[in-house]
Amino acid sequence: MGHLWRFLLPFFILLKVSCLAKMLRCEEGQSGPTYDSLQEVIDKKSFRPSVNLSVPTITNISFTLYAILGVNEKAQILTTFLWLRLYWFHEFLIWDPEACDGITKISLPVNDLWTPDIIVYEFVDDDVSQACPYVYVNHTGHIRYDRMLRLVSACNLQIFSFPFDIQNCSFTFGSYMHTIKDVRVSPALSFKEMTGNSKRYLQASGEWELVVILGDTDILKFGIDECDIITFWVVIKRRPILYVVNLIIPSSFLMIIDILSFYLPPHSVDRSSFKMTLILGYTVFLLIMNDLLPSTANGTPLIGIYFSVCLALMTISLLETVLITFVLHHNSMKYREVPHWVQVLVMHFIARLICYSFPEDPLSKLEGKQESDPWVVQPSQSTSGQQTSTNASGSMTLDVPELRQISQDLREMNTYLSILRKEDHLQNQWCHVGYILDFLLFRIYLLIITGYALVIICMWCVWMNQ
Template sequence: MGEFRGLLIPSLCFLFGAAAVLSELACKDSHSGPTYESLQSVFDKKPFRPATNLSNPTVTNISFTLYAVLGVNEKSQILTTFLWLRLYWYHEFLQWDPEKCGGITKISLPVEELWMPDIIVYEFIDEDKSQRCPYIYVNHTGQIRYDRMLRVLSSCNLEIFNFPFDVQKCSLTFGSYMHTIRDVRVSLALPIEQISENSKKYLETSGEWELVKIQGETDILKFGIDEWDIITFWVTIKRRPVLYVVNLIIPSSFLMLVDIMSFYLPPHSVDRASFKMTLILGYTVFLLIMNDLLPSTANGTPLIGIYFSVCLALMVISLLETVIITYVLHHSAMKYRPVPRLVRVMVLGYLARLICYTRPPSQPETPSNNITTDPQEKMKNVEVSQASPELQQICRDLGMVRAHIDSLRLQQDLEEEWIHVGYVLDYLLFRVYLVLITLYALVITCMWCIWYNL
C-alpha cells in the first residue's frame, strides 16, 4: 500500500503539472476549434477534478426554473415538481484562444467524457428517472453550462388545516453528495428575484397550484468533521380553491340551508322527522362522495372536514330533538303530566329570555271550584235542592259537562305548555345553527382574503 501511494502521488503531480503547462488547447489552421488530440487529452483526465491546484475548490453556480407542480400527496407528504436545472462551473483544462481556433468561442461536448460536480437535491426520495441531456456547452474561457430537466419527488411538511385555502412552503436543497467544502463550492447563478420571476412566468397556466415566491439562502451542512456547501430554496405555493368551493362548500351550504328551513315546520308534525331523516341520509351520501377530495394525513384534519362533521352532528341533534318533542306531544301519558319545575325554570324561564322567545297571551281561565263561593250560587243550589227530581238530574248532568270541559281545558293547557317547551328548544337550536354557520362563513371569507392577498 505504501509503494502504491508512493507511485500514485508522483503520477498525479506529473499529470496536473503537465496540465498546468498546457493551459490552452492546441488548434490547427485547417480546423475550426480545438483539435481532437488536445480534446482527447482532456477526456483522459475525466476521473480527476479539473483544477491545476487541488487546494482550490471548484465553484458550481446553480439556477433553476420551476416549470410545473405535478402533484401534492398530503398523505405521503410528497411534493412532485418539474425543474429546468442549469449548472455552471470552470474546467481549467478546457481553454483556448479563439483567434487561433478560427474564431470559435463555444463548443458542445458529450457529458460522459467530462468531469461533472455531483449536485443533488437532498430532499429527493425516489430514483432519478428524468431524462438527461447528452451534451454540455463549453466556453473558450473554460466555463461549462449544463442544462437538464429534473423531475423531483421531494419530502415536504405539508400543512392541510386550511384546506382548500392552504399555502405550502417546501424546501429544495442543492449541494454536492460526496465532495466537501474543500473540493466543491456552490453559489447562485442568478438572483433569487429573477429565479422567482422566471418560474412565475412559466407557471401562469398551471392547474391547481400557483407559485407565490421563491426564497433562497446559502448554508454549510456539517456531519462530524466534514462540511458541505449547500443552497436551500424555499418554494411557496398556494392552492386554487375554486374546484373545492364548487364541489364541497356550495353543496354543503345548500343542504344546510334546507335543514335550516326545516325548523319552520311545526315540531309536533310527524312529517318533520321523516324529512330530517331523509336530509341526513342525503348529507351522509354527500360526505361519502367528497371523502376522495379531502386530503388525509396522520398529523391532523383539515378545517373543512371538522365543519362537515359539526354540520352532520347538528343535523343529528336536530333530529333527536324532533323525536323527543314528537314523543312528548304524542305520548298519552305526557299529555296529563305537568311540566317539571326544573324544565319550566330552565327552558321556559332562562332559555326563553335568552333567545327572546315571547309566549302568546292565553285565554282567561274559568275556575272549576268556585261554584259554591258566590252567595247567589248558594241560593240557586238551595232552590235546586228544593226543585223536582227532573231538574236536579239536569243540574247534575250540566255539572258533569262542566267538569269534563274543565278537564279538557286543563289538558289543553298542559299540551300548550309542552308545545312551548318544544318551541323554545327549536328556537334555541335554530339560533345555534345560525351562529355556527355565520362564524364558518366569516372564517371561510377571512381565509379566502388571506389566500388572495398572498
C-alpha cells in the same frame, strides 16, 4: 529569496499559459480546436480540471420550475419537473478564437468530460427524465450543462389549512463526494429572476401556483468533512376554487337547509324525519367527497374538522327536535299541571327573553258563557219531589220525567265538556312550553353556527394573507 521569487513568478505564469495553449491547438483549415488536443482533455476526464488542486471548482446552479406534477400529502412527497442548468470552469478547455477561425463555443459529449457530482439531497426516487447528452463549452473554459429533471423530493407538507394551504419545500443542491475544498456551489441567477422565469411557465399549471423562490448557502458537515450546499425554498400555493365549489359550498347549502327546517311546525313528525333524511344525505356527501380530502398520519385538515362539526351540529338539531317532540306528544304530560318552576322559568323568564307572545286563551270566554247558557239547568231550579215550579217571572212550569232526564244529561255533558276544556288548557300550556324551548334552542343553535362560520372564515383569511 524574495528577489528570486519575483524573478521566477513571471516564468511560472508563462509556463502555465503555454501548458494551456498546448492543450487545445488549432490548425489552419480547421475550425475549432483539433481532435487530438481535445482527446488529451477527454483522457483526463476522471480528474478534476484544475491546475492547482487546492483551488476549488465553483459550480453555479440555477433552475426553472416548469411544472408541479403532484403533491402526495400522505407520503409527504412533492413531484416537480425542473429545467436545471449548471455552470463550471474547466481550466483545460481554453483556446484562442482568433487562431481557431473565430469559433467561440463548441458542444461536447457530457460523458467525455469531468462533471460535478451535484445531487438533490431530498431525492426519494429515481430520475426517469431524459438526460441531455451534450454540454456547451465556451473558449474561456466555462461550461454550461442543461438538463431536464423530474424531481421526486421529500417535503414536510402542512395540510391543516387545506384548501387554502401554502407549502414551503426545499431543494438542497450539493456535491455527493467532494468536500468544500474541492467543489463550491453558488446560485447562477438571482432568486427574483428564477421566480420570474418559473412563473412564466406555471401560469396555466393546474392546481398549484408559485409564490416565490428563496435560497441561501450553507455548509453541511459529515463528521470531519464539510460540503458546500445551496438550498432553494420553493413556496407554492394551492388554488382553492375546486374545493370551494365541490366541498364548502354544498356543505353550506345543507347547513342552511338544516337551519330553515326549524321553521317546520315542531308538533309535526315531519321535522324529525326531514332532519334524519338531511343527516343521511350529508353522510353520503362526506363519503363521496372523502377522496378529495388529503390525509396524513400527523394531522387533520381544518376542512375535515369543519365537516365533522357540521355533522355534529346537524345531529344536535335532530336531538333538539326529539326533545321538543317529546314535550309536545307525551301522553302522560298532557293531563298534568305544568310545574310551578317550569312556569316561572320558561313561561315567564325565557318567554320575555325571546319576546314570545302568548295567544289569547279561549277557556275564560267559555267559562263566561257557561253562566248564561240557556241549555244548562241548575240543580236549584227543580226538585224531584215537586210537580210544579215557579220561575223568576212567576209563571208555572210543569215538572215531567223527560225534562228531568234531559236536565241530567245536560249536566253530564257540561261536566264532560269542562273536563275536555281543562285538558285542552293543560295541553296548550305544554305546547307553549315546547314552543318557547324550541325558539330558545333555535336561536342558540343559530348563534353557534354563526360564530363557528365567522371563526372559520377569519382563520382561512389569515392563512390566505400569509
